[in-house]
Amino acid sequence: MPELPEVETVVRGLREPLVGRTIIGMWHDWDKTLHSPSPQEFAARVAGQTVRGIGRRAKYILIELEHDVLVVHLKMSGRLYVASAEDVYDADRWVHVRFDLDGDKQLRFSxxxxxxxxYLTDDLSRLLGHLGPEPLDQSFTLAGFREGLKGRRRSIKAHLLDQEIVAGIGNIYADEALFRAGIHPNCMAGELTDEDAELLHLTIRDALLAGIKHEGASINWYRKADGGKGESQNHFYVYGRMNLACRNCGATINKIRVAQRGTHYCPNCQPERIY
DNA sequence: CCAGCCCCCTGTCGGC
DNA sequence: TGCCGACAGGGGGCTG
Known part of the structure; x- marks a missing residue:
């Protein structure tokens, strides 16, 4: 569920309750949620470390400790929140990892x-080194984006979902960025014009910034760190709007499958192209 | 290189 | 009502 805007919103919400807290111990009930190191080493290493800061890389949450980084990927249905030990939330029934903090607080992963x-790692580049540029950083240049499109014989939607091209876009914001650029999701990446690339380079950032502004999309599982819902889903142009009227032209929004993902577009604003 | 399929899981929804 | 398949904000792996 969570893409860059949702993860960024969670990170911002965790900063106040989490930074400065010390991890006392941890508990888990699903081994596969702990990617690495082993549960035994994880618990031994994390205990006693204080949270120095919190950040984000692509869709990964980075909790910076004194000697390691505690990394969390929410994938489709993860939630991360800080609670007082006695607090009870709806999401608690799916908590699979819990970090006990000083001050009788807990960091819960549901x-x-x-x-x-x-993950717990002291080598972030080994874990995240394969990722492409952050779309909202200076490192995401138009020149680099154009270069990455050259000669690629796959749909532009599949291209945008490739985290090595640009990191943090998911199914929602790929559809939204392509709508804003007027580009059909099945267009071949390598066939886009320089003008297309320039527009898409802009609308990727516009779509993501709109998502952050509205604090992410709470369609199903996603919640902010404080448990509240985001509002981004109320501002989509195409995602989840099949059979509704295009906000731009009034045509009926269509849904197809591209790159094995449900894909929403306006057949009028994003016409198929003949090469 | 890339499309297409599988897997990891659980919950929800629509059709019959 | 119950059952059953399809589908869901992700991503890794395999085949052809």
């Missing part, structure tokens, strides 16, 4: 579908 992963 995950209905159990796809989420938690």
């Amino acid at each position: 995950d209905v579908r159990k796809f989420g992963k938690v």
Whole structure:
């Protein structure tokens, strides 16, 4: 569920309750949620470390400790929140990892579908080195984006979902960025014009910034760190709007499958192209 | 290189 | 009502 805007919103919400807290110990009930190191080493290493800061890389949450980084990927249904030990939340029934903090607080990782992963590492580049540029950083240049499109014989939607091209876009914001650029999701990446690339380079950032502004999309599982819902889903142009009227032209939004993912587009604003 | 399929899981929804 | 398949904000792996 969570893409860059959702993860960024969670990170911002965790900063206040988490930074400065010390991890006392940890508990888990699903081995596969702990990616690495082993549960025994994980618990031994994390205990006693204080949270120095919290950040984000692509869809990964980075909790910076004194000697390691605690990394969390929410995948489809993960939630991360800080609670007082006695607090009870709806999401608690799916908590699979819990970190006990000083001050009688807890950092809880809840995950209905159990796809989420938690890592502890002192070598972030080994874990995240394969990722492409951050779309909202200076490192995401138009020149680099154009270069990456050259000669690629796959759909532009598949291209945008490739985390090595640009990191943090998922199914929602790929559809939204392509709509804003007027580009059909099945267009060949390598066939886009320089003008297309320039527009898409802009609309990727616009779509993601709109998502952050509205604090992420709470369609199903995603919640902010404080448990509240985001509002981004109320501002989509195409995602989840099949058979509804295009906000731009009034045509009926269509849904197809591209790159094995449900894909929403306006057949009028994003016409198929003949090469 | 890339499309297409599988897997990891659980919950929800629509059709019969 | 119950059952059953399809599908869901992700990503890794395999085949052809």
